[in-house]
Amino acid sequence: MNFDPRFSTRNFASVGTRPIRxxxxxxxxxxxxxxxxxxxxxxxxxxxxxxxxxxATIRKIDTSKAEKLPGVKAVITAADLSDLTDGDAAMYDILxxxxxxxxxxxxxxxxxxxxxxxxxxxxxxxxxxxxxxELLPHVTDVDEAMKHSAPLINDAIFTEGLEEKPVKPxxxxxxxxxxxGDVHQGFGHADFIVERSFKTEQTHQGYIEPHACVASVSSDxxxxxxxxxQGHFVYRQHCAQLLGMEASKLRVTSSEIGGGFGGKTHVWxxxxxxxxxxxxxxxxxxxxxxxxxxxxSGPTSATSIDVKIGARKDGTITAAEATLRYSCGPYxxxxxxxxxxxxxxxxxLENVKxxxxxxxxxxxxxxxxxxxSAPMAAFAVESAVDELxxxxxxxxxxxxxxxxAQEGTRSSYGPVYGPIGIGPTLEAVKxxxxxxxxxGKNQGRGMACGFWFNFGGQTCTDLNIGMDxxxxxxxxxxxxxxxxxxxxxxAAEELGIAYEQVKAIxxxxxxxxxxxxxxxxxxxxxxxxxxxxxxxxxIKVLRERAAQMWDIAVDDVVWEQGHAVAKxxxxxxxxxxxxxxxxxxxxxxxxxxxGHSELVADGAGVSFATHxxxxxxxxxxGATRVLRYTVVQDAGKAxxxxxVEGQYQGGAAQGIGWALNEEYIYGxxxxxxxxxxxxxxxxxxxxLPMIDTQILEIPNPNHPYxxxxxxxxxxxxxxxxxxxxxxxxxxxxxxHIPMSPPRILAAIEAERAG
Amino acid sequence: xxxVAVSTTIxxxxxxxxxxxxxxxxxVLRDRLxxxxxxxxxxxxxxxxxxxxLDDRLVCSCLVLGAEAEGRRVETVEGMAHGDxxxxxxxxxxxxAALQCGICTPGFLIAAKDLLAKNPDPSEEEIRxxxxxxxxxxxxxxxxxxxxxxxxxxxxxx
Numbered sequence: 001m002n003f004d005p006r007f008s009t010r011n012f013a014s015v016g017t018r019p020i021r022x023x024x025x026x027x028x029x030x031x032x033x034x035x036x037x038x039x040x041x042x043x044x045x046x047x048x049x050x051x052x053x054x055x056a057t058i059r060k061i062d063t064s065k066a067e068k069l070p071g072v073k074a075v076i077t078a079a080d081l082s083d084l085t086d087g088d089a090a091m092y093d094i095l096x097x098x099x100x101x102x103x104x105x106x107x108x109x110x111x112x113x114x115x116x117x118x119x120x121x122x123x124x125x126x127x128x129x130x131x132x133x134e135l136l137p138h139v140t141d142v143d144e145a146m147k148h149s150a151p152l153i154n155d156a157i158f159t160e161g162l163e164e165k166p167v168k169p170x171x172x173x174x175x176x177x178x179x180x181g182d183v184h185q186g187f188g189h190a191d192f193i194v195e196r197s198f199k200t201e202q203t204h205q206g207y208i209e210p211h212a213c214v215a216s217v218s219s220d221x222x223x224x225x226x227x228x229x230q231g232h233f234v235y236r237q238h239c240a241q242l243l244g245m246e247a248s249k250l251r252v253t254s255s256e257i258g259g260g261f262g263g264k265t266h267v268w269x270x271x272x273x274x275x276x277x278x279x280x281x282x283x284x285x286x287x288x289x290x291x292x293x294x295x296x297s298g299p300t301s302a303t304s305i306d307v308k309i310g311a312r313k314d315g316t317i318t319a320a321e322a323t324l325r326y327s328c329g330p331y332x333x334x335x336x337x338x339x340x341x342x343x344x345x346x347x348x349l350e351n352v353k354x355x356x357x358x359x360x361x362x363x364x365x366x367x368x369x370x371x372x373s374a375p376m377a378a379f380a381v382e383s384a385v386d387e388l389x390x391x392x393x394x395x396x397x398x399x400x401x402x403x404x405a406q407e408g409t410r411s412s413y414g415p416v417y418g419p420i421g422i423g424p425t426l427e428a429v430k431x432x433x434x435x436x437x438x439x440g441k442n443q444g445r446g447m448a449c450g451f452w453f454n455f456g457g458q459t460c461t462d463l464n465i466g467m468d469x470x471x472x473x474x475x476x477x478x479x480x481x482x483x484x485x486x487x488x489x490x491a492a493e494e495l496g497i498a499y500e501q502v503k504a505i506x507x508x509x510x511x512x513x514x515x516x517x518x519x520x521x522x523x524x525x526x527x528x529x530x531x532x533x534x535x536x537x538x539i540k541v542l543r544e545r546a547a548q549m550w551d552i553a554v555d556d557v558v559w560e561q562g563h564a565v566a567k568x569x570x571x572x573x574x575x576x577x578x579x580x581x582x583x584x585x586x587x588x589x590x591x592x593x594x595g596h597s598e599l600v601a602d603g604a605g606v607s608f609a610t611h612x613x614x615x616x617x618x619x620x621x622g623a624t625r626v627l628r629y630t631v632v633q634d635a636g637k638a639x640x641x642x643x644v645e646g647q648y649q650g651g652a653a654q655g656i657g658w659a660l661n662e663e664y665i666y667g668x669x670x671x672x673x674x675x676x677x678x679x680x681x682x683x684x685x686x687x688l689p690m691i692d693t694q695i696l697e698i699p700n701p702n703h704p705y706x707x708x709x710x711x712x713x714x715x716x717x718x719x720x721x722x723x724x725x726x727x728x729x730x731x732x733x734x735x736h737i738p739m740s741p742p743r744i745l746a747a748i749e750a751e752r753a754g
Numbered sequence: 755x756x757x758v759a760v761s762t763t764i765x766x767x768x769x770x771x772x773x774x775x776x777x778x779x780x781x782v783l784r785d786r787l788x789x790x791x792x793x794x795x796x797x798x799x800x801x802x803x804x805x806x807x808l809d810d811r812l813v814c815s816c817l818v819l820g821a822e823a824e825g826r827r828v829e830t831v832e833g834m835a836h837g838d839x840x841x842x843x844x845x846x847x848x849x850x851a852a853l854q855c856g857i858c859t860p861g862f863l864i865a866a867k868d869l870l871a872k873n874p875d876p877s878e879e880e881i882r883x884x885x886x887x888x889x890x891x892x893x894x895x896x897x898x899x900x901x902x903x904x905x906x907x908x909x910x911x912x
Contacts, residue, residue, distance in 0.1 A: 020848045027856035028844040030791015030831040034857055037790040119781075120774070206891050208795040208803055209857040258793070258857025259891050290796040481854035481892060642851040646893055650854060653894030677800035677889060685895040686879075686886040 001529050001599075003701045013561075014492040015705060018642045019499050021485035023256070032256045035212030035228030036287045043214065044073055044115040046276050046286035047122040048269065049129050050296060051104030051111050054138035054362040054670025055151065058104060058131060061112055065128040071121035074280035075129070077112045081275055084244045093331040095242050097365050098271045104133065105153065105330035106362050107671045108295025110268075115276040115284045138362040138670040142327040143304050145171045145361045153330050153360040171360040173332035178340050178413045179321075179353035186319025186351030190310025194388040198380040200719070200737040201663035202302040202327065205369045206654070206682045209258020210293045215273035216283035221245065223277070225252045227270055230260040230478050231517020235267055236509045242271045243278070250274075253508040254478045261654070262368030263298040265517050294675035298367025299664055301326035301335045305380035307343075315394045315402045319351040320344050320412075324377060328358050329365035338373035341413035342716075343381050345451035346400070346422050346608065348409045362670055368519060370651060371452040371712035375658065375719045379737055382448035382720030387733065396724070397430045400449060400610075421634025421698045422449060422608040428694055429610045434630045442619060443627065444729025447612045450716025454709035455520020456601030460513035461530035463491060463538050465593040469580030471495065473534075474507040475527045476515030481650075481711075482643035483523040489639055490528040490705070494535035496562030497579055513598050521709025524639055525700075526601030532704050538595025545589045546577045603702020604709055609633035611652065611717040615725040622745030624660055624726060630692040636700040636708030648714045649691040655718020657683040663738050762823040764789070765833025773820035780804045782820035783830065791831040791860045795889065802888030805861040806830050812868040814887075831860035834867065843867055843905045852901035854892035861888050866902045874910055878903070 026032040063075040078101040085091040095101070100109045112129050116122040137151035144150055150171055158166050161175035187193060213227035223245065229235050232254040240247040257264060273286040288297065304325045311317045322343045326336035336356030343354050389399035404423045410416050429435060429447060439445060462474040473491050477483065484504040492499045516522070539559045546564030547554040556571060557564050564582060566574035586593050614627040631648040638644040661681055665673045674680045699706025719737055726744065727733045732751040736743055757772035764787070773782050780797075783789040783806070792815055795801035799814040806815045807829035834841040843866050846852070853859045862885060869876060869884035876884060881902050882895070890898060 018851075021851070023856075024848040024853070025840070025844075027853055027859055028831075028840065028847050028863060029835055030789070030860050032856055033790065034793070036784075036794065120776075207855070207857075208801055208889055208891055209793070209855070210795070256857075257855060258795075259855045261891070287794075290798065290801075482851065642897075643854070646851055646854055646897060649894035649896045650892045654891065676798055677796050678798065682889060682891060683894075684886045684889065685899065686882040688882075688895055690878075690899070691894045691896045 001533065001704050003699050003706050004704050012493060014489045014499050015637065015639050016641060017489065018640060019485065021482050022488060022504060023479065023484055034209055034256045034258050038214050038226045038255060039285065040214055040216055040283040043283040043285050044117060044280055045119045045122045046113060046115045046273050046284045047126055048110045048272060048292065049112040049126045050292065051100065051109040052107060052671065053104055053133055053135055054107050054140065055136040056104045056133040057136060058100060058102060058111060059134055060132040062130040063112060066114060066125040069121065069125050069128060071117040072114055072125045073282060074115040074276050075112065075125065076275050076279060080279060081242065081271065084242065091241060094238060094267060097331065098268060106364050108292065108364060110272065110296065113272050113276055115280045140361050140363055140666045140670055142302050142325050142359050142361060145359050146325060146357065153362060157332065172357050173328065173360060174358045176337040176340055176356045177354065180410065181351030183319040183321045183351045183353045187310045189312065189318040191313045192388060192391045193308065193310040194384050194391060195308040196384050196387065196735060198305045198383065198735045200303045200376045200379060202299045202363065203658050203662045204294055204299045204680065205261040205263035207259025207261060207263055210288040210290060211269050211297060212287040213270050213273050214283055214285045215270065215277040217274055217278040219281065222249045223274060225250060225270060225274065226255055227252060228255045228257045228264060230257065230264045230480060230519060232478065233476060233509050233514050234517045235270055238267045239271050239274055243274055251508055251510040254506055257478055257480055260480055261370045262372055262519060265519050266298065266367050268297055290677065291675045294680060295672050296364055299364055300369045301328065301366050301373065303376040305376065307380045307384040309384050309388050311388055311392060313392065315392055315399050317347060317349060317403045320347065320349050322354045322381065324354065325357045325359055326373060327361045327363060327366060329363050330360055331365050333358055333366050335366055335373045339377040342374040342451055343377040344412035346405060346449045347403045348405045349412055352412045354412065370654065370715040374450065374452055374716045375655060378448065378450050378716045379719035379723060383723050386724045397426060397447060401426045401430065417606065418701050419698055420606060420608060421696055424696050424698060425608055425610040425632045425634060428632045428696060429612055432612065432630060434612050434628060439614060442729055443614060443616045444725045444727065445612065445614050446721045446724025446728060447610060448717040448720035448724055449608065449610045450713055452521065452607050452713040452716055454525065454604035454607050455522045456526050456604040457516035457520065457522055458514055459526040459530040459601050460515055460598045461527060461534045462512060463531065463534040463595045465538060465579065465583050467583055467586060469501065469583040471502045473502055473504040473531060474512055475504060476507055476512045477523045477527045478518045479506055480518050480523060481646065482640060483527065486524045486639040486643065487527050487531050490531045491535055494532050495539065495579060496560065520604065521711040522601065522604060525604055525703065525707050525709045528639065528707055529601045529703060530597040530599055533597035533599060534595040536595065537597065538593060541593050541595065542579060542582050545582050545586065545593065548589050549577065549585060550574055605636050605700030605702060607634060607708050607713040609713045609717055611721040613721045613725050615722060615729050617726060617729040617744060619748055622741035622748065624739065624744065626656055626689055628689055631714055632694040632696065633710065633713055634696045634698045634708065635710045636703065637697055637706040638695050639707060641695060644695055644710050645693045647710045648693040651712065651714025652691050652718055653683055653688060655715045656688065656722060659719045659722035659737055659739060661738050661740060758821040760821055760824045762826055762828060764828045765830060775821060777820045778816050779818040779820045779823055780815040783815060789830050789832055793857055793860060802865060803858050803861040805864040805888065807864060807868055812865055831863055834863060842908045843902065846901040846905040850897045850901035850904065852893065852897040858888060858890045862890065862898060870906055870909060875906060
């Protein structure tokens, strides 16, 4: 659906306002039901046994003692989850990650599970399961894993993407390359060249709600799954495939979701819960502990990145190159590939080349985390960009403005940009009062840019008009943070009725056609497109019914501000019919009135942001304090500006935690040493200042209202913006994230020592 | 293991239950009494999602045994509204969009209620430190702090 230019001058009635969300009261009164808040009669408690070893062959699992414990109703191992993946390697990896088949590949890898009458019995049963492990050498560091001497994690993997097929297996699963021009020639034209290496540690999405589900498999082969997920249709597909069910016989209901950020896009516990329920013949509730969430669910990649950028004296970049190594956990992924695509996406470059390497390590399988892979690449590139500006003697904002991508620029990853927001966000930052505010001693200011693709995807929406004129909107994209409010606004806008007249829900998998999951910042973008389309289909029916009520031709009826209006002089006496009046008569004019929409929401507009932050560094301890933070981002069109601000602030806060504090710490034994919120410390209220936001609106030409996704981009610039601020405050370039006090202190001391 | 009989007061109502000696008050509230507004984010007292007020003291219910509630007063998020009238904190959380996913919200509301009971006119810094025991991963805390400031103003005027 194309942007309707009339909307750029149109006064929106609902879109752009800030009403209270429809699911709000339930959430402030404790009534909203999340993954662990659902129960069924006769339900059992499920628990998972996990490997304490980073890498081990499973010789044998003896479950007999556990099975005999009174109150235990089912014990399963990989033997209970037959391989039905039929050569689908990605699905096989998902299956193996749900329950280790021959080898435990990381500390926390599931090896068995039980269902028992209560939690205590289930815990006791786990202790009675005997697993005979043969320990294997392990590797958890991304650079170490690339060495020829590193232990092989999967000897069936040969690096893809090389010119010649390698003869030896490797932990590097794939090489990918992007770019255009000739970087060698480009560097030859440069007056200044900056070449730096960077590392970032692994972080977790850190959603407060652990993974939770209730599975109920009936003996007739049908099943229900209640689960916190970002995509219940995808969960249905994966679970059905892994368990050998027809998708239509598995109904998946998405609960309220207590945070996901990309981490609830993959099945982990759900196939296990279904298998337990199938074996026990009773519903099974499976809730991860926080320890399990950290050890077994979705961290990001750890990365190691080299960047080289050259520029002429006038500040024009002549060439840019990066090599990006991303850890994937023990299964192949495309994380470095995404990093390689996004690395230089903010800039207009004649000569650019990026190479990504996907690296296997004995850590949990990497999962998406908000603009996955982009923050690390942006950290490396934007740090080098700052260094280069400094060498040339240019202001870092002016240097970026000079090289910013524009409409018509061929992006570093291939496509040619339409109208984009990188230039406007930089101009807004240049003129922002934050950039002019004075700084004190030991304080530094940093800024950085970020890019994210955004995604559209398959979307299906139903809009039903009740006989009282109220509107039920059923969407299939899980609401991760206010999309029921934004989609209600869109339905109200399109129909010309009040926001309060619309009630949006997230429908289960049996009530609506397939929807891709809520990822790629697509929730409001794609479902609003489908909602607009559904509303227009409903309006067509409303016009037909009005024509019938008036006994005139439907072509003479138009829809204006929530009313059918008869056009033409001959109908001058007909007045108008409200949606409510038409709905009330629907029983006599042809039955229920509804609009449906099934579409692929192509054309998600790319998104850019620029952030500014001020940091104070204590030179004695290396401790940091975030003094001030500003986010400027293009939203295309902000449907519910308060929730858009919330996305900007939330992404910035997660980025601050990543930049300064959060990291997975592994011991020499390959075990995760900080699987809890005490030792994996995410930012708390007293760590942060207010986070200022500025919403820019550069319409997306592929959406009727100009909407772009807004959820993810806000986590892309912070690592770099904060690194630039810390580097400016401490007087030394920081090249390793997180910039925890010991790392900052070590950098300061090394600089002092010369 | 023999159960422990407990008589307590929850949100103003007398409640009796039987629990295991090693069962947390969080599990009792959620699994035995159906008060699932109290959330479990960690089970180790680090996230504050299970915050309740026990005899005027803010605690993590995952760190209290069910048996310890004997003869005491428990307040949870379910007891904050009066009938269909929301508590000013609940209302301001909605108006300021101080929640995105909402899983931490019950804990924040209880912690904020306890904070304002002890300090009706907190500075921004006092709010930030007063709520530092509660983790939110969605909002960056900005709108939570503003909602609490706004609620404090409303409650002072009441």
